[in-house]
Amino acid sequence: MTTSEPGDAKRPTRRSSNPTVHDVALEAGVSPMTVSRVLSGGKNVRLEVQERVARAVETLGYHRNENARSLRPGHRSGLVGVTITNIANPYYAEMLRGVEEIASAHGRRILVGNSNEDADLEKQLVADFIGRRVEGLIVVPSSAGDAAHLQLERLGGVPVVLASRAVGGVSADTVLIDDVEGARTATAALLAEGHRRVAYLGQRSVFTGRRRLEGFTVAHEALELTPDEELIRVGQQDVGSAERAMTELLDLADPPTAVFSANNRNTVGAIRAIVARRRATAGTGAGGGGDDIRVAGFDSFDFADIAPVRLSIVDHDAGDLGRRAAAMLFDRLDGGAQPVEPRVLELPVTLRDLF
Amino acid sequence: MTTSEPGDAKRPTRRSSNPTVHDVALEAGVSPMTVSRVLSGGKNVRLEVQERVARAVETLGYHRNENARSLRPGHRSGLVGVTITNIANPYYAEMLRGVEEIASAHGRRILVGNSNEDADLEKQLVADFIGRRVEGLIVVPSSAGDAAHLQLERLGGVPVVLASRAVGGVSADTVLIDDVEGARTATAALLAEGHRRVAYLGQRSVFTGRRRLEGFTVAHEALELTPDEELIRVGQQDVGSAERAMTELLDLADPPTAVFSANNRNTVGAIRAIVARRRATAGTGAGGGGDDIRVAGFDSFDFADIAPVRLSIVDHDAGDLGRRAAAMLFDRLDGGAQPVEPRVLELPVTLRDLF
DNA sequence: CGTGTGTTTGGTAACGATAACAACCCGGCC
DNA sequence: GGCCGGGTTGTTATCGTTACCAAACACACG
Structure with missing residues (x-):
């Protein structure tokens, strides 16, 4: 020109x-x-x-124009789709960073969607991602609804890795936290200290919740104990409801002397309730009471180490979860011919005493 | 057939x-x-x-195939690119959720990249995003390096919204937290209580850090006071270094009676140092000392409300930051003919007393 | 029965990029 | 001079989709 x-x-x-x-x-x-x-x-x-x-x-x-390039045969889109039930949860945020890190190292970008624990939304996200020709998917499956959309044949052959939660009926590569063992160890530690009334705060509807409750139960059974049903509270979704549940437990005629909580929101709520009770009884000069309730909880959280109670944390590395899931995916994508059988990986956890 | x-x-x-x-x-x-x-x-x-x-x-x-569709004239890619300096930071994770929420409501997906405070990486991300024909960008600009790649003409006309930090020399839509006013209000509250030796813990190299220090200074000047340089500590990146800095301050011959910290890591570090000092002096029977150091800090955090000091928090909503930034972007994308001048929005903050 | 109106369907070309092929240029060699 | 091989450049066709046009068809009306 x-x-x-x-x-x-x-x-x-x-x-x-x-x-x-x-x-x-x-x-x-x-x-x-x-x-x-x-x-x-x-x-x-x-x-x-x-x-x-x-x-x-x-x-x-x-x-x-990468979109035009990816149109040509043999060319890949360079995209990986990630759906998470709640991006704002620091745990999944950390996981996302892990995924991004590995994806970036493999020259891929990540498309991110928030499923909000809604299977329908998740389905739409996955369909949309496939429409954009992602090379693979990493999914934290929503707990509610069916998961037919995650069947391999429904995905048009796009490999998927499930992270943090498994899904019944779907056979795919999966990376999990060792929920059962983590909950068992933490609960066992409380029981070993002599506590015999240990409460459980958590969920039963979610995959991880069920597994953690199982670990809680197993630890009791190992000592031929049976957890008191009255001390098991499930369904708290946020810090507020967890605090209320813990307060109820403290109000029992025979209150727990220790509590195991299945996630960080419940842990924070429990600590709040304990501190509130401590302040109230301090005024009356009652002294003892809720003061020395022992807490163990799954998941770490910001500033757990300044919590004003005797606290142990079942710690696990969310970033590692993401990195492992991504590595599994790229192993299928970039690695040579793969075995077809899906693999399941359970990441170890560690119990940390923060006092 | x-x-x-x-x-x-x-x-x-x-x-x-x-x-x-x-x-x-x-x-x-x-x-x-x-x-x-x-x-x-x-x-x-x-x-x-x-x-x-x-x-x-x-x-x-x-x-x-959405990539093929987006190739056709007049068709949009349905993608928005987001670069963040650290996805794992809960604050930005919350922001990301806000962005995703609005993007989703506008039928767009988000491409996410982690710039890791690296201007070069950020530049690559932005170039890649443009190659994928994102309709717009939301960028938390990295603090280091130059930002020529964010010039409008360099972006091929793709609108960009800067979030959380402004960039010198780049005129683009920007959403900020009202750092100056937040720091000013908090500091003013401390001064109004009669404190005359107020320390500052924070940063000076980061945009937000500079602005918060400015608010700290302005509050002093309004009362015709001059902050003591000795009480200003900058450069602490994590809780540990903040704790050490605060300990040093407490060791001064004429220690501060109050402290304003510019982010939650510094706040927690300060609280730790204060609590440690309190325990030490309690043993000697000295009584007073670090006991009643007053704290005000930017950013909220878990357990802020059960912190064992008189604490005020400058609170702000990261999700809102993301939603506003996204709304600004879609205003340009989907709204009719726009004014060309970039707009700057400063989100209000609130001072909460947690005692 | 012819013409007009509207619905349904298919052919063609174009979006942007690039493999595969073809054409060209150059110097070196017989 | 004519031919060959290597380096350099351009032409064509294609990826998957859809706007635009044209064709085919149905039906009503004069």
């Missing part, structure tokens, strides 16, 4: 839209093919031409 | 790859065009044909 003939009105100048290889080619006085060649390494292109093209790219602010 | 003639070997059956409109058309015995019509609403297509196509879609597990 050094000289602008009146005849070449084929492509009217469109300043607004993104420039294409064609525009760059005009600017550099070469063919689109040559531009393409320069952009993919410049093999077999004269140096002088390469420089001319580079200048044109710079001048026009050209960016290769 | 119900009967398969030997001659029609044009498109060999490819079970492995994703089916296309063409495949669906063959299956349903119609033309690709008709399939396309059915998929976009089915206007002017016989009901019987629509059902046939729907069945074929179901049978083959067809998903429209």
